[in-house]
Amino acid sequence: MSKTPALTLKDLSCTFHVQGGLFQPARHVRAVDRISVSLEEGGVLGIVGESGCGKTTLARMILGLQNPTSGEAFVHGQRLSELDRRARARLIQPVFQDPFSSLNPKHRIEDIIALPLRAQGSFEPHEIERRTAAILERVGLSTEQGRRLPAELSGGQRQRVAIARALILEPRIVVCDEPTSALDVSVQAQILNLLGELRRDLNLTYVFISHNLAVVEHVASEVMVMYLGRMVEHNTTARLFSEPRHPYTQALLASVLTPEPGLGLPDVGLGDIMPDPANIPSGCRFHPRCLKAQPQCATIEPLTSHPSDHATVECHLF
Amino acid sequence: MTAILDVQNLAVRFGPTLAVRNASFTVQKGETHCIVGESGCGKSVTALAIMNLLARNARRDAKSIAFAGQDILAYSDRQMEDVRGNRMAMIFQEPMTSLNPSYTIGSQMTEVLRRHHNTTRDLAEQRAIGLMQRVGITAPQMRLGQYPHQLSGGLRQRVMIAMALMCDPELLIADEPTTALDVTVQAQILRLLAELKQELGLGILLITHDLGIVARVADHVSVMYAGEVIETGRTADLFANPSHPYTRGLIDCVPVPGKIKPGEALGSIPGTVPVMKDGFSGCAFRFRCPQASEICTQAVPRHEVGPNHLVQCHLPSRQGGAQ
Ligand SMILES: Nc1ncnc2c1ncn2[C@@H]1O[C@H](COP(=O)(O)OP(=O)(O)OP(=O)(O)O)[C@@H](O)[C@H]1O
Ligand SMILES: Nc1ncnc2c1ncn2[C@@H]1O[C@H](COP(=O)(O)OP(=O)(O)OP(=O)(O)O)[C@@H](O)[C@H]1O
């Protein structure tokens, strides 16, 4: 009865070994810690969480760009680690956070966009040209802009290039890491509408990382909240926004800056110090910053509980 | 109040393209002045023009760019180098372009101080560690030995801020300093900038396209469109009485959680920012403006709609200065 999910993550973990300086020991950064989730075809998994909580590392593992320390990722039932580069590129494509560093500054935009097609080695030149022109138009860039160099476009225009490059192979899954964070509201809306159209037309599945919670609420069908490498809450989008359970999720939602002058900056009690992923707190990893911490939180790691259908949360209160 | 930065009639062109047109604004000491506008409006080019860091194919013109009372427009490259990274620091839109991937964080952070002030390496490192702690970076000693790619986006941006503060600048130009950050860290960083502003009397020119940020941190706002400042005013006034149709459009399409229904299209101003070329006249927003009329093809007047609140639009005059 159940279809093969587009994406399945099983206990996916990634630990980095960082060399210490002179007289300093090496440190182990647990960037992603035993994450399990699966996503149906056509779904959009939103991933939110603090800077440094491991979102990009998780995305890179899903893309096969970073080897997991343990665990496995499956794409349409196929073990990711068993696919070669080209097969992977046809199945899954990235749109990265920082368009500037991911665009070769010496190449013209149209060549940058066509690169994934050329790398496949199986497309005729006129087909490459046709597809490049079509995708340029689709993301709202002119032919003239296609002949420019990355430095000659604004930040927002460069983001469109990154999106065009990801979509040109018509992959099954697109992993978007902050795809619209450099865009202003109106262009952001255009790009999100485009991503939505393409998803429906091509039955694409998205992994969508963003710190803009209003955007995540709009595009995602389900949301995963990460904290220091762990998935601390997961729910359908509507439920996560209407009844956030984990105290960190609640703090996150309270931090959104709405355009109301005079309100100043919210202080949700998380403190000013960023947690250190090389030194994860005992018990519940959120306890040093949690306003609702109980005595057992400092010593006992909470288990994943299922307070309702499709929902998971990792907190002693549930 | 004293101005730390006063820009008068700034224009920047790339060949026939006019990226900034006749832009004027003032940043007061101890104040945050926000420049807001859509992608491609010329915000980054404005910042780079102030720092004299424009690409070689750019041409900069202005009546004056006064920094702490000195016109820096005619400064030589040498003189500008003394100012840059020292009394006037910038946090760039893309941290990876300003952090050198092949040097450690430590050597890049201490370099500015050692170059401008001949500080010893030990002292410079101490200062770097202090500032890293100040901006909430844990294990700063370890970070000094790391390379930029080993840091998350949030950490990199904090490093950039700490680096910008190494020489105690009087003016900080921050180009989208929190776009790569999540909302909780964004609030922390903005709180930090607000504290520095108060403690050090720092003037901050903050570039953003996020009106949520503008509303919460700016003392003064300038809205840019197609290279021009089309409305400027105190933050409270501008939000209470947004007078340019573009400003109103921007405010109306900020996504706010809980306000958009699933499947519903996100609010947006139809069309895109036009590329300005020589010979253009009239209002550049008229192709997208719901209130455009024939008069809008003619040169657009500037009006005062309140104290320190200027708007460039035919509308207020047509309505007899109504709001
Ligand atoms: N190549 C690497 N070597 C060492 N540590 C790394 C490496 N890549 C990432 N890390 C560390 O892993 C942790 C997670 O980083 P990651 O980039 O995945 O965070 P993120 O959630 O994407 O953050 P942001 O929202 O700021 O982009 C961070 O502490 C980061 O410093
Ligand atoms: N080196 C260059 N050569 C030619 N045109 C350029 C160059 N740099 C910028 N431009 C053009 O100048 C205009 C303003 O660009 P700018 O980077 O200032 O936009 P912005 O307001 O910062 O946008 P964003 O929000 O996307 O960062 C854009 O149309 C851009 O294409």
Ligand code: SF4
């Ligand atoms: S387990 Fe305890 S410390 Fe952790 S989030 Fe729940 S209440 Fe807070």
Ligand code: SF4
């Ligand atoms: S001048 Fe005309 S087109 Fe321009 S903003 Fe005003 S009403 Fe609209």
Ligand SMILES: [Mg+2]
């Ligand atoms: Mg990231």
Ligand SMILES: [Mg+2]
């Ligand atoms: Mg910019």
